[in-house]
Amino acid sequence: MRYWLMKSEPGDCSVDDLAAMPGKTVAWYGVRNYQARNFMRDQMKVGDQVLFYHSNCAEPGITGLAEVSRLAYPDQTQFDRNSHYFDPKATPETPRWFNVDVRLVKKVRLVSIKELRTYPELERMRVLQKGNRLSITPVDPIEWEFILGIL
DNA sequence: GCCAACGTTGGC
């Protein structure tokens, strides 16, 4: 089993939005970065554990624990002409973008990026590295355990 | 709103 951190803009889908979804589950559509896509398509398994992270907002940080609830399948928005995520180069026969489903396990207290930076144990986390923009990053099991310990 | 960092695009 692997561990991940997945960024979501709260204006788009906050942890409370996720909690209100049927089955507390959301399709993680809209990823248009190949590295992030490859993580979902090639590595994520049902049951993988996820840190749900609010990005691009007033208080960025971890706000929930979640898990992968469905293996990657073609992102439906790539075929939708009216979608912001429409990709003219993608076809149902040769889809380019994939997404998993993510289910909220539980909401947690906000662990801000500022707080995360205070722990030497977490200084190697991808999300804390300068210039990091990747919306999906692997989390070391040691880091996962440490974070569970401070919730 | 700023801007550094990074990814993608496309002309050559």
Added chain:
DNA sequence: GCCAACGTTGGC
């Protein structure tokens, strides 16, 4: 295949 230009991300 190079690389300048452009677009996006996301903390601040």
